[in-house]
Amino acid sequence: MPSDLTRRPLALAAALATGLLFSPSWAPAAAQERVVNVYNWTDYIDPAVLEKFTAETGIRVRYDTFDSLETLEAKLSAGRSGYDVIAPTNEPTFSRLIAAGALMPLDKAKIPSAAGLDPTLMQRLRSSDPDNRHGVIYLWGTIGLGLNVERIRALAPNAPLDSWDLLFKPEHARAIARCGITIMDSQTDVIPSVLRYLGLNQDSTGSDDLRRVEQTLLGIRPHVRSFASGGALEQLATGETCLALTYSGDVIQASARAVEANRGVAVRYVAPKEGAQLWFDVLAIPRDAPNADNAHAFINFVLKPENIAAITNEVRYPNAVPASKPMIDQAITSDPNVYPREEDFERFFTVSGVPQTADRARNRTWARFKAGR
Known part of the structure; x- marks a missing residue:
């Protein structure tokens, strides 16, 4: 999600060497050159897809990356960012940009590939973009737990591996602490999951509900080793850690890297039974995009089944184009942690933006949690 991600391994240097990818600030375009300026998460694309886009359309890709939503929002809020395509996460950034009038409504006639998007997932995105006017789903995932099962079982043999109890019950967190607990440094991503765990509405702004969240988090604070901003x-x-609250794709990538390293580390992902937050990274066009037609062409190209399949194969995050699945590695499509089963979606939830006053209250709660008081 999302939010601050240190996402997937990618040989970006090789792509840079092709001359297709470079920062918009590096050099001005020639007057006759057709370009599209893309601002995406770090390590979140297949460079071959970008090369293919240029080869087929003649449009040169200028590609910049960010590693936090705060960075993206700062660029867009200043205006005249120079970007044509951005990839915000649905909450909070995408919905805030819509509310601020910073995004251009998409011309769907210029994005015929969007007709292939999963209507159920696009319906879920409506909690952030009520009419699906301002963005299309790029990649998506859930927020849950990354586990080193062997090490956890050695320390807490009776702890449930399919539940938020594994982290949020102090007795389990205390037992596991010796092998390391890491939590993403993002109140936006963590607090809704705690609310859901407590049986409350994930979008609650009530002071009593927030107090219960804080009590739950402070109860495990002594056992948390680190906060990961990325x-x-x-x-x-x-x-380094055996239990992490983080993004599904990060855990899946961690598992693949652990296998490659062959050091005896085995990692798996769990979407807890009480519910897991579903997030979407969205392709959108800033209202002042200098090359809006090229932006539409880029989005349309990315959403073609063969191209979005190549991206999923590279970064191991699911996409929202069902026709792409036959072209995705079977090891990815058959993994329910990447492509959840239909029944799993009953446990997933999306969040809506909260008022500014509530967001500030959540930030204060988060600061007290991190400080341990």
């Missing part, structure tokens, strides 16, 4: 991928992959 997700917990490396900590899990190297065995």
Whole structure:
């Protein structure tokens, strides 16, 4: 999600060497050159898809990356960012940009590939974009737990591995603390999951509900080793931590890296039975995009089944184009942690933006949690 991600391994240097990818600030375009300026999460694309886009359309891709939603929002809020395509997460950034009038309504006639998007997932996105006017789903995932099962079982043999209890019950967190607990440094992503765990509405802004969240978090604070501003991928992959609250794709990538390293670390992802937050990274066009037609062409190209399949194969995050699945590695499509089963979606929830006053209250709660008081 999302939010601050240190996402997937990618040989970006090789792509840079092709001359197709470079920062918009590096050099001005020639007057006759057709370009599209893309601003995406770090390590979140297949460079071959970008090369293919340029080869087929003649439109040169200028590609910049960000590693936090705060960075993206700062660029867009200043205006005249120079970007044509951005990839915000649905909450809070995508919905805030819509409310601020910073995004252009998409011309769906210029994006015929959008007709292939999963209507159920697009319906879920309506909690952030009521009419699906301002963005289309790029990649998506859930927020849950990354586990080193062997090490957890050695320390807490009776702890439930399919429940938020594993983290939020102090007795389990205390037992597991010796092998490391990591939590993403994002109140936006964590607090809704705690609310849901407590049987409350994930969008609650009530002071009593927030107090219960704070009590729950402070109860495990002594056992949390670290907060990961960019997700917990490396900590899990190297065995530095054995339990992490983070993004599904980070855990899946950590598992793959651990296998490659062959150091005896085995990682798996769990979407807890009480519910897991479903998030979407969205392709959108800033209202002042200098090359709006090229932006529409880029989005349309990315959403073609063969192209979005290549991206999923590279980064191991699911996409929202069902026709792409036959072209995705079977090891990915058959993994329910990447492509959840239909019944799993009953446990997933999306969040809506909260008022500014409630967001400030959540930030204060988060600050007290991190400080341990």
